[in-house]
Amino acid sequence: MARYDSLLDACGGTPLVGLPRLSPTVPDGAPPVRLWAKLEDRNPTGSIKDRAALFMVRSAEESGRLRPGDTILEPTSGNTGISLAMVAKLRGYRLVCVMPENVSTERVQLLRMYGAEIIFSPAAGGSNQAVATAKQIAAEHPDWVMLYQYGNEANARAHYETTGPELLHDLPTITHFVAGLGTTGTLMGTGRYLREKVDGIQVVAAEPRYGELVYGLRNIDEGYVPELYDASVLSRRFSVGTRDAVLRTRQLVEVEGIFAGFSTGAILHAALAVAHEAVRDGRRADVAFVVADGGWKYLSTGAYGGTLADAEDALEGQLWA
Amino acid sequence: MAIEVRIPTILRSYTGGAKVVEGSGDTLGDLLADLDSRHGGLRARLVTDAGALHRFVNVYVNDEDVRFLGALDAKLNDGDSVTILPAVAGGAFGFAAAAAIAQHSAAAAAIAGHRAAVAAR
Structure with a gap:
């Protein structure tokens, strides 16, 4: 279907495209190992977060937590905010985003364009200040509605009801699903669905490993695991550093013409790891991975050109995923 | 050959400020015991009294989370690279x-x- 009643109805239903050049070559007679990219940048605001934003708002409307004219407050480092801003605009809500200073300028411009208000919290290293800022805002505005993507079941449900079924429909022979780990919503929802339907499915997480500046914790007990996270859904979990993420992001556009953001590079890195293992073990594999967003919002980082070391420096201290 | 272990900033008080230390062991549990013999107190920050990895600690062997490789029983080989990181999300x-x-x-x-x-x- 290519006609929709509104932009919100055009969310999801994204293409799954094969990557014949990036898929590993297998020896003659060996079973095929293929990579497939789910192009989530084809959503209304250009990222996979449109699915979660739409489901979280609808769920809050249905439960009566969100009423016309309400204000939504959400901590977000970018894409969820942009998605929520679009949904809020079309559904008649005001959106206030709390976000760190160290995200790309495009994200800030996009949020403002969609009508969101932004409260900046100090960048990495100042997590104590960010905590204080967030607490203060929440205390001052008890009537604001927090959708709280890290603990909102509608975030994971969006993927259980849409992303998972789409993947299985388009790739019934799927053996691996690889996605990024942030709120964990994509992996939890899609992973649960695929585990119910596909025997032996491997659900693989790729999490970004940032520079040290970003881990501004005073001690281990300040760590945080999202309420949505359930380790039993995952088969494996990879930590991917900035250099590998940049390398793969560039490879994806150079070899297959897909222009993606850096979190997708991290996901591709993990996808290639499992694909090459399958080749080594002589097993058939159809590895589907998520292209979380396009590269447009990250051009100003300069990390698409120059040497890898330059790109790594450019992204140091930035939240690139 | 030994196993290289990357220490996060918040735990470097146990390694005299060192970012990378070396250790040995057939499993992650052995490695942490070995490290603790030279960097006293480090193990107790990573492993709970019940003998499990601390909830807010992630340990990776060659970039893969050990919780999916057997946790403290995860097998190690000479030349492996181990990274310890605090758990953060998004x-x-x-x-x-x-x-x-x-x-x-x-x-x-x-x-x-x-x-x-x-x-x-």
Whole structure:
């Protein structure tokens, strides 16, 4: 279907495209190992977060937590905010985003364009200040509605009801699903669905490993695991550093013409790891991975050109995923 | 040959400020015991009294999370690279703001909804 009643109805239903050049070559007679990219940048605001934003708002409307004219407050480092801003605009809500200073300028411009208000919290290293800022805002505005993507079941449900079924429909022979780990919503929802339907499915997480500046914790007990996270859904979990993420992001556009953001590079890195293992073990594999967003919002980082070391420096201290 | 272990900033007080230390062991548990013999107190920050990895600690062997490789029983080989990191979500910001705002009533409602959904599954 290519006609929709509104932009919100055009969310999801994204293409799954094969990557014949990036898929590993297998020896003659060996079973095929293929990579497939789910192009989530084809959503209304250009990222996979449109699915979660739409489901979280609808769920809050249905439960009566969100009423016309309400204000939504959400901590977000970018894409969820942009998605929520679009949904809020079309559904008649005001959106206030709390976000760190160290995200790309495009994200800030996009949020403002969609009508969101932004409260900046100090960048990495100042997590104590960010905590204080967030607490203060929440205390001052008890009537604001927090959708709280890290603990909102509608975030994971969006993927259980849409992303998972789409993947299985388009790739019934799927053996691996690889996605990024942030709120964990994509992996939890899609992973649960695929585990119910596909025997032996491997659900693989790729999490970004940032520079040290970003881990501004005073001690281990300040760590945080999202309420949505359930380790039993995952088969494996990879930590991917900035250099590998940049390398793969560039490879994806150079070899297959897909222009993606850096979190997708991290996901591709993990996808290639499992694909090459399958080749080594002589097993058939159809590895589907998520292209979380396009590269447009990250051009100003300069990390698409120059040497890898330059790109790594450019992204140091930035939240690139 | 030995196993290279990358230490996060917040634990470098146990390694005299060293970012990378070396150790040996057939499993992660052995490696942490070996490290503790030279960097006293480090193991207790990573492993609970019950003998499990601390909830907010992630340990990776060659970039793969050990919780999916047998946790403390994960097998190690000479030349492996082990990385220890604090658990954060969605970047540094996620944990800071989310943990703080978790006390907010609306977030509490969302979490309660999630728990109910999990319980109903």
